[in-house]
Amino acid sequence: MKAAGWLAAGTAIGALALLALLYEKSQAADPAARGAVQDDLRGVHQLDSDWNVAVMSAKVGLHDSYDALVAPVRRIAQLLQAIDLTQKRQGAPVSAEVDALRSLFRQKADLVDHFKSHNSVLRNSMRYLPAAAAEARDALAATRDADAFRIAAGVSLCLEEAARFAVIPEAAQRERLAQSIAHVEELLNAWPQGGAARAATANFLSHAGTVLRQVSEEERLLAGIVKVPTVAGIEKASAAYEAFFAGQAALAERWRQALVGYSAALLLLVGYTGWRLRQSYRQIRRMNAALLEANDYLEHRVQERTRELADALASLHESEAQLIQSEKMSSLGQMVAGVAHEINTPLAYVRSSIETVGGQLDDVQALVHHAVARDAQAVFDLADAFHQHGILQELRQLARYGLQGLDQIGEIVVNLKNFSRLDRSKTTRFDLREGLESTLSIARSTLKAHRIVKRYGSIPQVECAPSQLNQVFLNLVTNAAQAIEHDHGVITVATSCDDGWVRVDVQDNGSGIPAEHLKRIFDPFFTTKEIGKGTGLGLAIVYKIVQEHGGRIDVASTPGEGTTFTVRLPACAPQPALQAREEAAA
Amino acid sequence: MSIPRILAVVTLALSSWPAAAEPIQPLPPSVPVDRARAELGRALFFDRRLAKDDSISCASCHDFAQGGGFAAVRPKGVGGKEHALNSPSIFNVAFNFRQLWSGGQENVEGVVHAVVKSPAVFASSWPEVLGKLQADAALQARFRAAYPDGLTPDNAANAIGEYSRSLVTPNARFDQYLRGNANAITSDEKAGYELFKKYGCVACHQGVNVGGNMFQRFGVMGDYFAARGNVKPADLGRFNATQREADRHVFKVPSLRNVALTAPYFHDGSAETLPQAVQVMFTYQLGRPASQQDVDLIVKFLGTLTGEQPKGLQ
Numbered sequence: 043m044k045a046a047g048w049l050a051a052g053t054a055i056g057a058l059a060l061l062a063l064l065y066e067k068s069q070a071a072d073p074a075a076r077g078a079v080q081d082d083l084r085g086v087h088q089l090d091s092d093w094n095v096a097v098m099s100a101k102v103g104l105h106d107s108y109d110a111l112v113a114p115v116r117r118i119a120q121l122l123q124a125i126d127l128t129q130k131r132q133g134a135p136v137s138a139e140v141d142a143l144r145s146l147f148r149q150k151a152d153l154v155d156h157f158k159s160h161n162s163v164l165r166n167s168m169r170y171l172p173a174a175a176a177e178a179r180d181a182l183a184a185t186r187d188a189d190a191f192r193i194a195a196g197v198s199l200c201l202e203e204a205a206r207f208a209v210i211p212e213a214a215q216r217e218r219l220a221q222s223i224a225h226v227e228e229l230l231n232a233w234p235q236g237g238a239a240r241a242a243t244a245n246f247l248s249h250a251g252t253v254l255r256q257v258s259e260e261e262r263l264l265a266g267i268v269k270v271p272t273v274a275g276i277e278k279a280s281a282a283y284e285a286f287f288a289g290q291a292a293l294a295e296r297w298r299q300a301l302v303g304y305s306a307a308l309l310l311l312v313g314y315t316g317w318r319l320r321q322s323y324r325q326i327r328r329m330n331a332a333l334l335e336a337n338d339y340l341e342h343r344v345q346e347r348t349r350e351l352a353d354a355l356a357s358l359h360e361s362e363a364q365l366i367q368s369e370k371m372s373s374l375g376q377m378v379a380g381v382a383h384e385i386n387t388p389l390a391y392v393r394s395s396i397e398t399v400g401g402q403l404d405d406v407q408a409l410v411h412h413a414v415a416r417d418a419q420a421v422f423d424l425a426d427a428f429h430q431h432g433i434l435q436e437l438r439q440l441a442r443y444g445l446q447g448l449d450q451i452g453e454i455v456v457n458l459k460n461f462s463r464l465d466r467s468k469t470t471r472f473d474l475r476e477g478l479e480s481t482l483s484i485a486r487s488t489l490k491a492h493r494i495v496k497r498y499g500s501i502p503q504v505e506c507a508p509s510q511l512n513q514v515f516l517n518l519v520t521n522a523a524q525a526i527e528h529d530h531g532v533i534t535v536a537t538s539c540d541d542g543w544v545r546v547d548v549q550d551n552g553s554g555i556p557a558e559h560l561k562r563i564f565d566p567f568f569t570t571k572e573i574g575k576g577t578g579l580g581l582a583i584v585y586k587i588v589q590e591h592g593g594r595i596d597v598a599s600t601p602g603e604g605t606t607f608t609v610r611l612p613a614c615a616p617q618p619a620l621q622a623r624e625e626a627a628a
Numbered sequence: 629m630s631i632p633r634i635l636a637v638v639t640l641a642l643s644s645w646p647a648a649a650e651p652i653q654p655l656p657p658s659v660p661v662d663r664a665r666a667e668l669g670r671a672l673f674f675d676r677r678l679a680k681d682d683s684i685s686c687a688s689c690h691d692f693a694q695g696g697g698f699a700a701v702r703p704k705g706v707g708g709k710e711h712a713l714n715s716p717s718i719f720n721v722a723f724n725f726r727q728l729w730s731g732g733q734e735n736v737e738g739v740v741h742a743v744v745k746s747p748a749v750f751a752s753s754w755p756e757v758l759g760k761l762q763a764d765a766a767l768q769a770r771f772r773a774a775y776p777d778g779l780t781p782d783n784a785a786n787a788i789g790e791y792s793r794s795l796v797t798p799n800a801r802f803d804q805y806l807r808g809n810a811n812a813i814t815s816d817e818k819a820g821y822e823l824f825k826k827y828g829c830v831a832c833h834q835g836v837n838v839g840g841n842m843f844q845r846f847g848v849m850g851d852y853f854a855a856r857g858n859v860k861p862a863d864l865g866r867f868n869a870t871q872r873e874a875d876r877h878v879f880k881v882p883s884l885r886n887v888a889l890t891a892p893y894f895h896d897g898s899a900e901t902l903p904q905a906v907q908v909m910f911t912y913q914l915g916r917p918a919s920q921q922d923v924d925l926i927v928k929f930l931g932t933l934t935g936e937q938p939k940g941l942q
Contacts, residue, residue, distance in 0.1 A: 106651050106653075107653070108835055112725045112842075115725070155843050158841075158843070159842060159843050159878070163831070166828035170916060245916065248915055252848075
């Protein structure tokens with residue numbers, strides 16, 4: 043049962059795990075992540091566009107500061123980092139595109155950095171050029187020199203060209219500016235004068251040259267900035283990611299179909315299980331009803347059965363009583379047979395004695411007859427004959443024998459009386475040794491082949507039914523005698539006192555009881571004798587009687603050596619007078 | 629919303645509204661940083677264990693009393709070894725597009741990694757530094773709380789970076805002027821600002837950090853290094869990082885915020901005073917003469933760029 047339970051639990055967990063797996067797989071194409079990535083890419087695109095606008099604003103001079111040309115760098119880097127993390131998390135193979143995009147933006151940032159440097163210088167020089175030109179012209183005019191005047195004209199022209207070049211940064215214009223600068227330089231070199239005018243003109247030329255260089259540089263840088271294929275890079279990354287996502291979505295779709303199928307199967311299973319449960323529930327309800335019915339009927343049956351059992355018990359008690367009675371009868375029968383035999387023997391020789399005496403009376407009658415007839419010689423002859431044959435001694439002896447025989451019979455009668463104890467239903471305080479003595483003499487014929495050893499220790503009285511206990515002792519000694527199959531049998535009867543118990547041991551050196559029978563000897567009808575030879579109730583009744591007296595009976599036996607039965611009965615509290623008598627007798 | 633609350637919001641909005649069309653913008657009151665990590669950074673910023681011989685900390689050369697810079701021409705690292713460059717300010721670094729005179733590091737974390745190893749600064753190594761720091765159980769515990777992987781070189785550098793970025797000096801008088809308080813600066817200072825714009829200083833020293841957002845050659849209109857002489861590798865600027873001719877003598881344009889506090893000036897500390905520095909700029913960057921009066925007014929304007937000492941972490 044337990045194994046089945048574990049199996050069921052395991053299957054359930056497995057089924058749920060599979061469900062969870064299918065669900066997770068079907069979610070693999072995460073539209074949220076895709077949305078995030080595409081949003082970030084669009085964000086990058088937007089920042090890139092804003093960046094371009096900022097650069098153009100700076101070129102045109104519309105910007106406030108270069109902060110707008112710097113901020114996109116960090117923000118684009120952050121977005122690219124976010125995109126990279128998201129796509130890595132999904133296992134999308136677009137790292138290369140993202141890295142390429144990163145390097146494109148680094149390229150662009152580098153170009154923008156250079157642009158800022160050149161743009162700022164160009165702006166300053168452009169703004170200063172008119173003032174520088176004015177300063178140079180003024181200084182030159184102050185010299186009142188004709189060459190200086192020409193130089194001043196050249197400066198003006200140069201200024202114009204520079205202004206034009208700043209607005210039209212074309213090669214032709216660049217050439218013209220370069221030439222005008224060269225022209226002024228030439229004139230200045232040819233001019234011998236120094237001083238403030240020269241310095242101012244040199245200053246102007248320096249800035250004009252700066253303009254020339256920086257405009258070209260700025261154009262180059264701007265062209266480069268515009269050429270950086272960031273937009274293409276963004277689109278490439280986006281396309282690659284979309285391709286990946288489409289693949290994921292297709293896969294997820296298949297998993298989703300599997301999930302739907304599996305869910306349907308589970309649902310069917312659940313439905314089936316539900317149906318089975320309903321069936322089972324109905325069955326249970328039916329069985330419950332039947333059970334309740336059966337329960338009621340059972341109660342009725344139990345009462346009936348109890349009554350039957352009570353009747354059976356009563357008849358059993360009856361039988362038991364009958365059996366005890368019949369055992370009693372049977373042992374009584376045994377005992378009666380024994381007693382009859384006992385009585386017979388002395389009765390026989392009393393009879394024979396008296397018969398003999400009766401026989402002799404003929405001679406005594408002859409003597410008296412002769413005496414009355416005054417036949418002295420016949421009297422003397424008969425008297426001599428009596429005297430010679432010792433007839434009178436013989437007669438006396440016979441009378442003695444007869445009286446002895448009668449004494450024996452009288453003893454047997456006394457013993458019988460003692461044994462039966464006509465008031466047997468009442469209990470009394472009884473010395474067990476008396477009972478043992480009565481029993482032994484009653485059973486003398488049975489025991490005559492064996493040696494009886496009596497070991498009577500001093501014991502207190504026992505409150506009991508003496509006739510019943512005598513029955514117990516009779517049974518035990520009879521069994522002991524029957525157990526001895528050899529001719530040196532010894533039966534030992536001992537009494538002792540054992541801590542509030544009176545103990546009687548009956549021991550024989552007979553054949554003993556095997557261990558497997560020992561348990562059963564007190565069982566009713568258990569006997570090892572042949573059919574007809576024993577009822578098997580003797581020890582059962584002994585056991586019952588001892589129990590009823592609040593005692594116990596034990597048996598110890600060694601097959602081949604002998605058996606000892608031990609009866610323990612509760613002792614009475616000793617009566618003081620009796621105790622004194624005991625002590626006096628001891 | 630109650631009237632006072634509406635007024636408060638509107639005032640706040642107006643005060644933070646950047647002054648339209650000016651090339652310089654006011655600083656925001658603070659920079660958002662991770663508080664726990666910045667606290668750790670503060671501990672490390674003043675911790676001398678970063679130095680090989682435990683003699684100096686970041687604060688030794690980025691002195692809060694010196695506008696976040698250092699009072700000498702060049703600071704000295706472990707063992708008295710002189711650094712090649714003047715100490716730039718640690719204030720407002722969050723608004724620099726790159727770090728170092730050469731712009732060679734993208735962020736403060738990169739700078740921290742460099743200076744730990746630099747023989748002219750801490751002359752140490754991360755294993756040594758971490759060895760010393762790991763003995764500090766309390767510090768370790770704080771790192772483990774603030775960072776998932778605890779005390780590592782990257783996390784230590786990031787902590788210092790977070791702290792550095794939190795060091796903002798808002799509410800300079802010029803910022804207050806930009807926010808609408810016409811009386812925050814004097815008329816001379818205002819005149820100096822107009823000259824600052826007119827002469828074109830603002831072409832490079834612009835934006836929220838009054839610079840710090842672009843590169844420029846030092847000696848655009850004249851050869852500064854030829855005039856100064858004694859050209860050292862440090863003078864090559866960005867060229868050292870990119871090895872491109874176009875980047876020779878090119879430097880990151882420094883921020884002019886708190887410039888009144890950060891003498892001496894330039895990467896070589898060659899200008900002891902602001903008027904000197906302004907003159908050098910006129911000669912080599914603007915390529916035009918300027919009267920002493922104009923220089924003085926510009927210097928006055930530059931004085932209005934001094935902000936409040938960093939409040940630390942808000």
